[in-house]
């Protein structure tokens with residue numbers, strides 16, 4: 001049995017990119033793997049949410065994880081800050097992480113550009129905290145979207161470095177995982193880059209059908225192809241990227257042929273895409289509403305998850321302390 005671990009930062013509601021990149025197919029793995037799903041609230045502090053927002057976002061991700069199909073009886077579903085052992089392992093791994101390599105990571109450079117007034121040390125050491133999240137449960141596979149590939153490389157590097165430094169074969173090297181396929185990058189609806197929580201270009205699991213339809217109908221397109229079989233510009237290819245995942249192969253084929261023969265009507269394409277996205281999201285949206293009102297259930301799930309996660313985390317930290325050479329005097 002393999003250990004699978006997936007995390008989502010608590011900085012807002014889950015969007016279609018989070019769901020398709022790190023949740024949808026992976027909930028199926030719960031039944032024959034040892035799965036951990038967690039809410040990365042320590043990580044969200046790198047952008048300084050207010051206390052009220054922090055708690056609200058953690059709760060929302062918990063609700064949406066459950067609505068998306070995580071079974072807390074099969075998987076360990078927990079909040080990162082409920083497991084302080086992660087913070088200790090992060091501190092220990094920080095001693096073997098070097099300024100140069102941290103400064104060179106794409107996500108650090110991106111964030112530093114986006115929030116020049118708040119380039120905190122947490123942003124710099126973000127990949128170290130991620131590595132701690134992963135290796136604390138000895139994860140083999142980490143379902144992530146394409147944007148996290150470099151962070152996974154760093155996690156492997158830190159695991160290997162720890163083993164080399166102490167001359168042990170203790171940590172495994174985790175791999176970024178998507179069923180043997182390429183990691184996915186779900187594009188935003190504005191034609192630029194990936195779908196993100198803060199980019200204003202997302203479809204959210206908590207969005208009502210009418211909102212989803214409106215967002216998709218407004219997605220950026222172009223004037224349409226003028227030559228048969230022309231190469232698709234990015235804005236159009238983006239809509240097909242989403243369609244490839246949410247629609248049937250026949251539907252995709254139909255619209256690709258229409259594009260190739262210059263007969264495509266973007267209005268029809270978007271209507272179909274909206275239909276298929278709604279079909280995917282509607283049942284999750286319904287469950288979000290049901291679970292959201294059940295405080296008792298949420299509290300039970302979080303408590304049970306924290307206990308299970310702490311057990312595994314405490315064992316790792318104890319062993320790491322021994323490897324490093326900490327000994328008690330009492």
Ligand code: TYM
Nearest residue numbers: 007008009017018021022040144145148184185186194195
């Ligand atoms: P976060 O919260 O930005 O995103 C959570 C997961 O969703 C994936 N994702 C996407 N996949 C495809 N297309 C997109 N447009 C898209 N946007 C987001 C992300 O790749 C990710 O898998 N640092 C992480 C959270 C984290 C974590 C971890 C993940 C903390 N510790 C340990 C795995 C293991 C993050 O900010 O993800």
